[in-house]
Amino acid sequence: xxxxxxxxxxxxxxxxxxxxxxxxxxxxxxxxxxxxxxxxxxxxxxxxxxxxxxxxxxxxxxxxxxxxxxxxxxxxxxxxxxxxxxxxxxxxxxxxxxxxxxxxxxxxxxxxxxxxxxxxxxxxxxxxxxxxxxxxxxxxxxxxxxxxxxxxxxxxxxxxxxxxxxxxxxxxxxxxxxxxxxxxxxxxxxxxxxxxxxxxxxxxxxxxxxxxxxxxxxxxxxxxxxxxxxxxxxxxxxxxxxxxxxxxxxxxxxxxxxxxxxxxxxxxxxxxxxxxxxxxxxxxxxxxxxxxxxxxxxxxxxxxxxxxxxxxxxxxxxxxxxxxxxxxxxxxxxxxxxxxxxxxxxx
Amino acid sequence: xxxxxxxxxxxxxxxxxxxxxxxxxxxxxxxxxxxxxxxxxxxxxxxxxxxxxxxxxxxxxxxxxxxxxxxxxxxxxxxxxxxxxxxxxxxxxxxxxxxxxxxxxxxxxxxxxxxxxxxxxxxxxxxxxxxxxxxxxxxxxxxxxxxxxxxxxxxxxxxxxxxxxxxxxxxxxxxxxxxxxxxxxxxxxxxxxxxxxxxxxxxxxxxxxxxxxxxxxxxxxxxxxxxxxxxxxxxxxxxxxxxxxxxxxxxxxxxxxxxxxxxxxxxxxxxxxxxxxxxxxxxxxxxxxxxxxxxxxxxxxxxxxxxxxxxxxxxxxxxxxxxxxxxxxxxxxxxxxxxxxxxxxxx
DNA sequence: CTGTTAGCGCATTCAT
DNA sequence: ATGAATGCGCTAACAG
Numbered sequence: 001x002x003x004x005x006x007x008x009x010x011x012x013x014x015x016x017x018x019x020x021x022x023x024x025x026x027x028x029x030x031x032x033x034x035x036x037x038x039x040x041x042x043x044x045x046x047x048x049x050x051x052x053x054x055x056x057x058x059x060x061x062x063x064x065x066x067x068x069x070x071x072x073x074x075x076x077x078x079x080x081x082x083x084x085x086x087x088x089x090x091x092x093x094x095x096x097x098x099x100x101x102x103x104x105x106x107x108x109x110x111x112x113x114x115x116x117x118x119x120x121x122x123x124x125x126x127x128x129x130x131x132x133x134x135x136x137x138x139x140x141x142x143x144x145x146x147x148x149x150x151x152x153x154x155x156x157x158x159x160x161x162x163x164x165x166x167x168x169x170x171x172x173x174x175x176x177x178x179x180x181x182x183x184x185x186x187x188x189x190x191x192x193x194x195x196x197x198x199x200x201x202x203x204x205x206x207x208x209x210x211x212x213x214x215x216x217x218x219x220x221x222x223x224x225x226x227x228x229x230x231x232x233x234x235x236x237x238x239x240x241x242x243x244x245x246x247x248x249x250x251x252x253x254x255x256x257x258x259x260x261x262x263x264x265x266x267x268x269x270x271x272x273x274x275x276x277x278x279x280x281x282x283x284x285x286x287x288x289x290x291x292x293x294x295x296x297x298x299x300x301x302x303x304x305x306x307x308x309x310x311x312x313x314x315x316x317x318x319x320x321x322x323x324x325x326x327x328x329x330x331x332x333x334x335x336x337x338x339x340x341x342x343x344x345x346x347x
Numbered sequence: 348x349x350x351x352x353x354x355x356x357x358x359x360x361x362x363x364x365x366x367x368x369x370x371x372x373x374x375x376x377x378x379x380x381x382x383x384x385x386x387x388x389x390x391x392x393x394x395x396x397x398x399x400x401x402x403x404x405x406x407x408x409x410x411x412x413x414x415x416x417x418x419x420x421x422x423x424x425x426x427x428x429x430x431x432x433x434x435x436x437x438x439x440x441x442x443x444x445x446x447x448x449x450x451x452x453x454x455x456x457x458x459x460x461x462x463x464x465x466x467x468x469x470x471x472x473x474x475x476x477x478x479x480x481x482x483x484x485x486x487x488x489x490x491x492x493x494x495x496x497x498x499x500x501x502x503x504x505x506x507x508x509x510x511x512x513x514x515x516x517x518x519x520x521x522x523x524x525x526x527x528x529x530x531x532x533x534x535x536x537x538x539x540x541x542x543x544x545x546x547x548x549x550x551x552x553x554x555x556x557x558x559x560x561x562x563x564x565x566x567x568x569x570x571x572x573x574x575x576x577x578x579x580x581x582x583x584x585x586x587x588x589x590x591x592x593x594x595x596x597x598x599x600x601x602x603x604x605x606x607x608x609x610x611x612x613x614x615x616x617x618x619x620x621x622x623x624x625x626x627x628x629x630x631x632x633x634x635x636x637x638x639x640x641x642x643x644x645x646x647x648x649x650x651x652x653x654x655x656x657x658x659x660x661x662x663x664x665x666x667x668x669x670x671x672x673x674x675x676x677x678x679x680x681x682x683x684x685x686x687x688x689x690x691x692x693x694x
Numbered sequence: 695c696t697g698t699t700a701g702c703g704c705a706t707t708c709a710t
Numbered sequence: 711a712t713g714a715a716t717g718c719g720c721t722a723a724c725a726g
Contacts, residue, residue, distance in 0.1 A: 289635065369695090
């Protein structure tokens with residue numbers, strides 16, 4: 001911890017017997033400054049390892065080159081993928097990313113926002129918690145002129161650009177695939193009724209059935225609250241033991257599908273021969289289980305990149321503030337749990 | 348984007364007809380200031396929603412309250428757990444965390460370090476890439492008086508405090524458990540010879556065999572390079588088809604163990620009856636596979652917390668700079684893949 | 695108890 | 711083409 005005092009513009013100016021402003025401008029190759037001077041200053045700076053004091057620069061420019069990123073959960077395959085994309089994108093434009101998590105609790109989200117706002121990020125990327133409604137803490141950013149981009153879990157009450165996945169289309173494609181594979185009685189284990197993503201997926205599911213003229217039984221739709229493995233297991237049991245059992249199940253997420261698979265194995269139902277299973281999110285587990293779980297890939301990395309790019313655009317170029325919603329397309333990843341015919345693999 | 352001009356100390360001072368410094372001190376409840384004044388200032392500030400300009404404060408104090416965190420890979424269960432712990436810990440002390448990843452490439456690590464150093468983090472938490480040797484880019488932090496803590500993947504060439512897992516002990520415990528379960532011929536699929544963690548685990552494995560007087564066959568030790576599922580599968584095949592096949596396999600990591608499990612299932616070897624399998628890291632997959640994979644939990648969250656706490660201690664209290672290596676203890680998580688006798692569950 | 699003053703390092707406007 | 715001067719918002723040493 002040598003604590004070397006850092007070289008300042010003044011130091012250079014004194015050494016070179018020129019003024020601070022000349023040094024400042026020379027370092028930026030300002031057109032007013034003589035070639036010769038620029039060369040001299042730069043050489044000196046290089047040689048003595050001059051690094052501008054970022055704190056001073058930030059203060060002067062009122063900008064930090066830091067952006068905030070808040071997700072409900074950090075230890076989560078999808079979100080970590082998003083974070084990865086956002087960070088890589090930000091890095092390219094010279095921005096750093098401050099990461100925080102809300103644990104899906106409003107209180108934690110508010111704290112995270114406050115710390116970030118106080119520590120002066122230039123803008124915010126956020127995927128809101130389940131408990132967030134009004135979002136005053138998020139509006140606070142906008143009030144200070146700091147752009148906010150919502151992604152994945154969004155609120156329409158907040159007037160910001162949004163980057164989301166086309167859940168409707170993803171569900172539609174997944175169910176259509178099941179139909180193509182010859183399944184005729186397709187059930188859906190869905191997410192909570194108040195959650196937008198869940199509703200969109202449910203709509204896509206229903207639309208696919210309609211478009212292909214397939215039977216729809218309201219008893220085939222089960223509503224998860226916790227969205228975990230256990231619920232998948234329990235609902236699979238319900239469905240299989242009902243008077244009109246389905247021959248395929250489309251699940252709100254891979255974890256739920258995992259529970260479904262577990263139950264099916266337990267009662268020795270053959271997958272995919274007797275029953276098809278489809279997940280959503282394409283987590284790591286989808287490729288690990290046996291048989292592999294077909295799933296809808298949400299391209300988290302791309303979502304992170306897109307959101308970060310959008311934010312940085314605003315940051316660099318405030319005027320063109322577009323309050324759009326970007327919907328990213330999904331891709332099906334077909335694995336053993338739904339592939340009865342070998343005629344088409346990944347689409 | 349309303350871009351309200353933010354209230355400054357001067358604004359408050361003018362409104363209240365007192366001086367800026369009085370306002371500044373009143374806001375901090377400085378003992379010199381009259382109760383009455385303090386009340387008045389605070390009330391005004393509260394009412395008009397005064398927020399100190401963090402940029403100015405940081406500049407003045409030469410401190411950002413941001414710490415950097417660099418990991419090889421962000422989309423990785425263990426590392427995201429570490430990050431989670433570090434962030435939660437930092438938040439408690441009012442620090443934000445700037446996260447970046449090196450993709451296990453020296454070049455990316457250097458860039459990440461430079462950006463962070465330039466953006467003035469107060470200190471750095473880093474788990475180095477496989478390619479990092481000298482680490483000049485890391486020394487740069489220390490040269491500027493910014494403390495660095497290494498964790499998990501560390502280099503002894505860098506003179507910083509370190510937080511690591513006691514790999515030796517973890518391996519020793521895992522192998523001892525296998526012995527307790529009656530396995531007598533225990534193989535080890537290990538990591539690269541140059542990697543410290545891998546060597547420690549290999550040592551623990553060997554010591555456990557020695558201490559219990561078990562047979563050791565050099566052919567039972569296989570060296571991974573990529574450390575992936577395929578290698579696990581391939582080495583399991585090698586081991587099982589050798590002239591002296593083992594009856595248990597201790598793997599350098601869960602992913603490798605997964606490949607082992609896959610091969611064993613393929614040739615219908617019964618787990619854990621005929622063959623025991625033990626992983627390392629306790630990833631999500633360990634509880635998902637069937638049978639569940641016994642594994643060594645490294646307590647990533649705790650590692651993140653510990654590293655962050657250590658860094659913040661230095662930050663708040665520069666004097667007591669201890670250049671220690673903290674070794675965190677592991678815990679065994681016993682699941683179906685190694686449990687032949689039901690006599691003891693998690694230890 | 696409060697005010698005055700100086701200065702952190704840099705960018706920039708206005709002179710020259 | 712260069713320099714002098716100013717100020718960003720805040721803290722703190724010093725003076726009363």
